[in-house]
Amino acid sequence: MKTLDIIALTLVIIGAINWGLIGFFGFDLVASLFGEMSAFSRVVYALVGIAGLYSLSFFGKRTESPRT
Numbered sequence: 365m366k367t368l369d370i371i372a373l374t375l376v377i378i379g380a381i382n383w384g385l386i387g388f389f390g391f392d393l394v395a396s397l398f399g400e401m402s403a404f405s406r407v408v409y410a411l412v413g414i415a416g417l418y419s420l421s422f423f424g425k426r427t428e429s430p431r432t
Contacts, residue, residue: 369422375415382412 365373385391398405 368418372415372418375412376419379412379416 382393385393394405394408395401398408
């Protein structure tokens with residue numbers, strides 16, 4: 365995996381965990397850590413969104429399976 369793929373996947377996982385916390389418990393982890401719509405929390409949300417869009421390209425990638 366390329367470094368950019370790993371970073372994007374990590375950000376998507378962070379976003380998924382945050383949305384899960386919002387959905388199940390009404391708790392926004394990013395907002396509680398960095399402030400309600402502070403400049404840094406907006407950057408985090410933007411990076412997660414960009415990572416999600418970039419991760420769409422994973423659907424078009426082929427993986428090689430090991431030959432037996």
